[in-house]
Amino acid sequence: MFVFNCENIIDYDDYVIFLTSLKNDFNAKKKILFDNYNIISDIVLPNKEYYFEFRDMYRDLRQYVIKTVLSKFRAFLPDKCLIYEFGSLTKHTDRIESDTDLTICYDEKKKEIYENVEELINYSIINIFEHPIDHIHGKFQHYPITHEYDYLSESDNLYILKFDNGNIQYKCRQESLSENIMSIKNVRNYDALIEGYEEKYKLRCNIDCLYSIEILENTTPHDFLGDLSNLEIQNDIFLDYKYYQHIYYFDGEVEVSYLKRAFKDTIVSMYIMISFLRRKLDWLSGYSMNMNDVFYSRVLCEYFGEKYIEDLRKNFINMIFYWDKIELLLKRINIPLSTKCHLMFSTKELDDMLYNEYHIDNMTFQIIDSINSLSNIVSRGWELINKNDV
Structure with a gap:
């Protein structure tokens, strides 16, 4: 106590x-x-x-x-x-x-x-x-x-x-x-x-x-x-840093903690990719940064190309949208979307719950697709970084 x-x-x-x-x-x-x-x-x-x-x-x-x-x-x-x-x-x-x-x-x-x-x-x-x-x-x-x-x-x-x-x-x-x-x-x-x-x-x-x-x-x-x-x-915090792309999927059932890690790890990988360029490019005026700084940076737009920044922004907000949807649903039934929550749902159970809440078909697929789409964009960002380093 x-x-x-x-x-x-x-x-x-x-x-x-x-x-x-x-x-x-x-x-x-x-x-x-x-x-x-x-x-x-x-x-x-x-x-x-x-x-x-x-x-x-x-x-x-x-x-x-x-x-x-x-x-x-x-x-x-x-x-x-x-x-x-x-x-x-x-x-x-x-x-x-x-x-x-x-x-x-x-x-x-x-x-x-x-x-x-x-x-x-x-x-x-x-x-x-x-x-x-x-x-x-x-x-x-x-x-x-x-x-x-x-x-x-x-x-x-x-x-x-x-x-x-x-x-x-x-x-x-x-x-x-x-x-x-x-x-x-x-x-x-x-x-x-x-x-x-x-x-x-x-x-x-x-x-x-x-x-x-x-x-x-x-x-x-x-x-x-x-x-x-x-x-x-x-300190060079990126010394020896290696990026590995993760592809996420639901194989018949999904654990709540897996879903949370998929969302969070994808956001973290995006943020780390941008952070890698803090010392490499003179694109930020101060120490602190947020995603608006990224999306509206002229330097980053020229470095990656306008199309890439547009795709990053589109896929970022799409995944956040689905993250909000599933988190609001789980909260309503007193289940935390947490890496410490090990409840299991079949993909059909999850799809049915989402449909009953939002009346959207195949929403489980759309959720996992939003995660992997942003992950693919992050992977493409690292490819552009490596290409520009050559």
């Missing part, structure tokens, strides 16, 4: 009013967006520009919620903080149900109230988005490495936000409990943060997690993006 004392942060009744009001506002605006863009309708194929437009607006709505929650409780964190987002929302590879990747960093000695208010912030965000608590992550989740929470069991799996006149109880998914607690209990100092990034550069891993950052606040003396730029200059 993990108790977070919020008595000196906000009154329970005031918190419920705040959370309910923000959630109702979010849900009302979300419904308007979903209705206007036919997100849960049985449309056969997305209008590509239409779906890009929807995603931009929905991302802005999510960001409004995150920033509103942070603003509400900011006074209870240290005066000087580095607060930033990373992950799919900042890469613009996000889906409707994307996790929230949020890091709060400070050099002041960590106090219990800072830990408590961070958990209050995390709970508020996931409650509004109707996500489990392990769908919000920070960079301190895996580094520095400690083993204090390696052997937690279901008996430990209870979180309590304690207020003066009430409390809120919730649980983490059991398979994520240890790493989620690590994210809460770990250090928050800047040196440890940079050491974690340096480790990734030296081990040449997690390439897709390095380059997309949105700083929400930096009142510390640290030049975060400058330090990351120096790490990139000092």
Whole structure:
């Protein structure tokens, strides 16, 4: 059991009013967006520009919620903080149900109230988005490495936000409990943060997690993006990198974790292919990059050719569309589209479920085809890179 004392942060009744009001506002605006863009309708194929437009607006709505929650409780964190987002929302590879990747960093000695208010912030965000608590992550989740929470069991799996006149109880998914607690209990100092990034550069891993950052606040003396730029200059993360294309297929049945890996690995391979050109071509003005930077880069368009960038953009949004469709369906029946979910469906069962939801024939085939089509485009990108190197 993990108790977070919020008595000196906000009154329970005031918190419920705040959370309910923000959630109702979010849900009302979300419904308007979903209705206007036919997100849960049985449309056969997305209008590509239409779906890009929807995603931009929905991302802005999510960001409004995150920033509103942070603003509400900011006074209870240290005066000087580095607060930033990373992950799919900042890469613009996000889906409707994307996790929230949020890091709060400070050099002041960590106090219990800072830990408590961070958990209050995390709970508020996931409650509004109707996500489990392990769908919000920070960079301190895996580094520095400690083993204090390696052997937690279901008996430990209870979180309590304690207020003066009430409390809120919730649980983490059991398979994520240890790493989620690590994210809460770990250090928050800047040196440890940079050491974690340096480790990734030296081990040449997690390439897709390095380059997309949105700083929400930096009142510390640290030049975060400058330090990351120096790490990139000092370390060739692509030394000895080899690309291997994966072809995905459903052979009678499919495991949920396989489906999630197929989507995620394909997006990661696309992002890594573009990241390879960060040092090779002078195409990006700053450290952080997102997919809009890619699609509208004159330098990349000249390097790959306009047709290739158009094909990349078309196949990217097509796969995201189908990713959203299957993820929304599974969420409605309380199944997470997760690499840790090992439920099996026959392809007929999955097709029937999708047809009942969207009235689209052979949707399972369309899903796997969207994944492999983007994978083929990524493979063609590497061929063009190798050709241009000759």
